[in-house]
Amino acid sequence: METAERLIRSTQQLLWERGYVGTSPKAIQAAAEAGQGSMYHHFSGKAELAKAAIERSGAELRAAVEEQFAGPGTATDRITRYLERDREVLKGCRIGRLTADPEVMADPVLRAPVADLFRWLRDRLAEIIAEGKRSGEYPDRLDPEQTAATIAAVLQGGYVLARAAADEEPFEQAVQGMIELLRGVAR
Amino acid sequence: METAERLIRSTQQLLWERGYVGTSPKAIQAAAEAGQGSMYHHFSGKAELAKAAIERSGAELRAAVEEQFAGPGTATDRITRYLERDREVLKGCRIGRLTADPEVMADPVLRAPVADLFRWLRDRLAEIIAEGKRSGEYPDRLDPEQTAATIAAVLQGGYVLARAAADEEPFEQAVQGMIELLRGVAR
DNA sequence: GTCTATAGTAAGATAGAC
DNA sequence: GTCTATCTTACTATAGAC
Numbered sequence A, B: 001m002e003t004a005e006r007l008i009r010s011t012q013q014l015l016w017e018r019g020y021v022g023t024s025p026k027a028i029q030a031a032a033e034a035g036q037g038s039m040y041h042h043f044s045g046k047a048e049l050a051k052a053a054i055e056r057s058g059a060e061l062r063a064a065v066e067e068q069f070a071g072p073g074t075a076t077d078r079i080t081r082y083l084e085r086d087r088e089v090l091k092g093c094r095i096g097r098l099t100a101d102p103e104v105m106a107d108p109v110l111r112a113p114v115a116d117l118f119r120w121l122r123d124r125l126a127e128i129i130a131e132g133k134r135s136g137e138y139p140d141r142l143d144p145e146q147t148a149a150t151i152a153a154v155l156q157g158g159y160v161l162a163r164a165a166a167d168e169e170p171f172e173q174a175v176q177g178m179i180e181l182l183r184g185v186a187r
Numbered sequence C: 001g002t003c004t005a006t007a008g009t010a011a012g013a014t015a016g017a018c
Numbered sequence D: 001g002t003c004t005a006t007c008t009t010a011c012t013a014t015a016g017a018c
Helices: A003-018 A025-032 A036-042 A046-070 A075-084 A096-100 A102-106 A108-134 A144-165 A169-185 B003-018 B025-032 B036-042 B046-070 B075-084 B096-100 B102-106 B108-134 B144-165 B169-185
Strands: none
Touching (some): A075 A144, A096 B144, B003 B046, B025 B046, B096 B108, B096 B144, B108 B144
């Protein structure tokens, strides 16, 4: 693999584990097995590398989610498939964790791909719920945007609860609770 | 105010804004208007100070939540009051954000108060839901622990969505979506 | 493209005077 | 209790040789 690619992937991993503030160029270089000069040849610095890494992670997540949504079944089926997908729960969300990073939030260039991913996810969930309403699966009173935000929030919050407990259980409970509520509202 | 107290409060604030990894002793001293020697006289170092600050924040949050729960009304009323309480949404959760901090998660002493708060919160929510079941407000099939985890997760995830968007709206949507689902399941 | 040398700043803490 | 001096290591980058 080329050096630039190794640098991006190592940065993705480190941002996931330690965030932007907690990740040093030196650590990236070590993980990528690249020298100092090599890193600064390919990227202007930590920020540019992080931008590339965050955008890459966003694109990967989008593709993975789209895969869960794509299959057959009712809206509830498709959302359930997404919610129940295998996840590294205790590692948390690669993109969501960046919202806790002060320097990512302060830099519009770094925050943009984070904002974009969640904007896209909520829109996509709202579409599926709207389809469910049109097909008669969900009642008229169900608000697609609200419900989409609730579903996205349960996942992100589930990670928080699980990491706090150092145990996947709260995540699984939160997700199953959400699925039950969704089934309750569905006909 | 005494120096030790100022140091704790400044640390609470900085942990909230920048996390543990992003907060330096120097920044704490500046915020508390305390000298280097002063800080190291009262606390052994950054970790001990953070421990005190996290425990303090946990106790404060617990008291605030208990206040929302304490009033009159049905289970749904009380949970709704808690969900709709005024919050500094874009600042995120003071305790929840620490689950993104690698050094807090790695240190059992720092993680304990975080784990305790969320354990307590989920238990407390589950109690209220169980009361709602006993009073006939909620159906038998509703699982208190699951639903409690879902509610706690919606709040934590709502913060994540709002910060990503730099806008409180997704938080409000997620919360209202949750309230609607809860009302839907209640009789 | 990659390497080593260099550099200024900050992190996190200790020592000892007052 | 608080202050200043000092220390070691890390952060983040630049410069210039190869």
